[in-house]
Amino acid sequence: MTDLKLFNSLTRSLETFRPLHRGEARVYSCGPTVYNYQHVGNMRAYVFADTLGRVLSFKGYDLKHVINITDVGHLTSDADAGDDKMEKAAASQGKSAWDIARHYQEVFEADLRRLNIRPVQHPKATDYVEAMVAWNAEIEGKHAYRLDSGLYFDVSTVPDYGRLARASTDEGEGRIESVEGKRHAADFALWRTTPPGESRQMEWDSPWGRGAPGWHIECSVMSAELLGHPFDIHTGGIDHREIHHPNEIAQNQAHSCGPDSGARIWMHNNFLVDRRGKMSKSTGDFLTLQALVDRGYHPLAYRLLCLQAHYRSELEFTWEGLGAALVRLKRMVMAVEPLREVEAGGEHPKFAPLIDRFDAAVSDDLNTAVALTALDEALTMKKVEAGAKRAVIERMDAVLGLRLLEVTREELRLRPAAATIEESEIEAALDRRKQARAAKDFAASDAIRDELAAQGVEVMDGDPLGWEWKL
Numbered sequence: 001m002t003d004l005k006l007f008n009s010l011t012r013s014l015e016t017f018r019p020l021h022r023g024e025a026r027v028y029s030c031g032p033t034v035y036n037y038q039h040v041g042n043m044r045a046y047v048f049a050d051t052l053g054r055v056l057s058f059k060g061y062d063l064k065h066v067i068n069i070t071d072v073g074h075l076t077s078d079a080d081a082g083d084d085k086m087e088k089a090a091a092s093q094g095k096s097a098w099d100i101a102r103h104y105q106e107v108f109e110a111d112l113r114r115l116n117i118r119p120v121q122h123p124k125a126t127d128y129v130e131a132m133v134a135w136n137a138e139i140e141g142k143h144a145y146r147l148d149s150g151l152y153f154d155v156s157t158v159p160d161y162g163r164l165a166r167a168s169t170d171e172g173e174g175r176i177e178s179v180e181g182k183r184h185a186a187d188f189a190l191w192r193t194t195p196p197g198e199s200r201q202m203e204w205d206s207p208w209g210r211g212a213p214g215w216h217i218e219c220s221v222m223s224a225e226l227l228g229h230p231f232d233i234h235t236g237g238i239d240h241r242e243i244h245h246p247n248e249i250a251q252n253q254a255h256s257c258g259p260d261s262g263a264r265i266w267m268h269n270n271f272l273v274d275r276r277g278k279m280s281k282s283t284g285d286f287l288t289l290q291a292l293v294d295r296g297y298h299p300l301a302y303r304l305l306c307l308q309a310h311y312r313s314e315l316e317f318t319w320e321g322l323g324a325a326l327v328r329l330k331r332m333v334m335a336v337e338p339l340r341e342v343e344a345g346g347e348h349p350k351f352a353p354l355i356d357r358f359d360a361a362v363s364d365d366l367n368t369a370v371a372l373t374a375l376d377e378a379l380t381m382k383k384v385e386a387g388a389k390r391a392v393i394e395r396m397d398a399v400l401g402l403r404l405l406e407v408t409r410e411e412l413r414l415r416p417a418a419a420t421i422e423e424s425e426i427e428a429a430l431d432r433r434k435q436a437r438a439a440k441d442f443a444a445s446d447a448i449r450d451e452l453a454a455q456g457v458e459v460m461d462g463d464p465l466g467w468e469w470k471l
């Protein structure tokens with residue numbers, strides 16, 4: 001097998017993956033803040049993390065993967081001012097912050113399953129507050145200072161702060177809102193003390209008063225507890241390269257990592273954008289996976305849309321693009337239908353170069369777009385034993401996660417939420433239309449087609465995919 005090369009944001013270059021523990025790969029991915037639904041941009045980050053995990057499994061590593069749940073601490077800006085996202089959502093929805101967190105975590109996990117993202121560990125930040133307090137207490141003497149509003153990390157106490165972002169300390173990476181008394185613009189909260197006379201729904205005792213942890217400390221603590229420092233790979237969206245991950249690195253350095261960052265390789269996926277720019281939660285105007293489903297698009301079509309782009313490129317979301325991905329997925333599913341009942345087994349020399357190409361593509365910084373072309377060729381390969389073909393498809397799909405051998409054509413034809421007509425009525429109308437056509441009564445046949453069109457059903461005569469109609 002080819003060496004696995006991954007793009008390390010720390011060095012801004014491709015590096016060969018060498019695990020720290022023999023035969024094992026340990027990965028930490030920054031997870032969602034659960035104060036709202038995840039949008040499909042957020043889900044791109046987890047399709048990417050899942051693809052990385054699947055490629056590591058394909059390369060033979062035992063995978064230990066953590067995607068945390070941020071259920072406390074994240075403010076409405078990445079800096080230290082603004083409201084707590086959880087508390088704010090709780091206030092506006094008239095629910096407790098704990099209920100809000102539980103609800104959005106459940107929806108998130110359901111979305112992961114719909115996208116066929118493999119289950120991994122999902123620790124919650126609120127379960128690690130004690131460990132965060134202990135960590136903060138350990139580094140306070142040399143690396144932090146107290147203000148009325150909490151405990152702050154002094155970024156001048158660690159070597160080379162911000163090297164991941166390629167920013168200099170004094171610029172503070174464009175931090176807009178500042179906190180009174182901070183020594184450097186880039187200093188950040190390790191603990192946010194609840195102001196006198198106020199209370200939070202989520203708060204804990206600490207040497208710095210009752211309050212809540214800063215946002216960045218949770219990932220240092222959970223990655224250290226669950227994977228040990230240093231570990232192999234840390235992932236997140238590209239926005240995390242600027243503030244969150246430099247701050248995690250600073251905390252790790254202060255705690256036990258010396259000049260090292262805590263992870264060997266830092267990887268970042270680029271944004272899903274639309275015409276207005278980055279899809280973002282805080283604007284409140286975004287698409288959820290459910291919104292795609294409501295319009296009749298299967299979640300796996302979105303997964304395929306993500307895989308068609310390189311994770312380091314921006315991906316523009318359009319309905320046309322999603323529609324094209326769905327058609328491509330349908331074609332793939334049709335191509336494997338004859339293999340459903342076949343037992344995988346045997347080999348065929350024609351497949352060997354395809355497997356090599358597939359391996360080379362995913363080993364080249366997860367180039368799934370090229371890997372998909374190897375899969376396409378395998379799917380259309382003629383004059384090969386079905387068992388050998390099935391074995392190859394299984395192997396490739398274990399990496400791509402499209403569930404090609406399980407999902408059926410019928411499952412891919414989702415019913416849009418706004419549709420009023422029942423499938424049985426459509427089938428009945430189409431039967432009547434067939435009879436009309438057989439009798440060469442084209443006026444009647446066209447009338448039936450128009451009636452269906454008025455109800456949002458498109459009749460697809462001679463559809464090469466054999467779908468016949470689409471809602």
Ligand code: AMP
Nearest residue numbers: 032033041042044045236237271272279
């Ligand atoms: P959040 O819940 O806001 O902390 O974001 C969860 C994950 O989604 C983080 O890794 C973000 O970097 C990532 N993310 C946020 N917006 C986008 C987007 N438009 N495209 C891709 N990834 C995103």
Ligand code: ZN
Nearest residue numbers: 030031219244
């Ligand atoms: Zn994080």
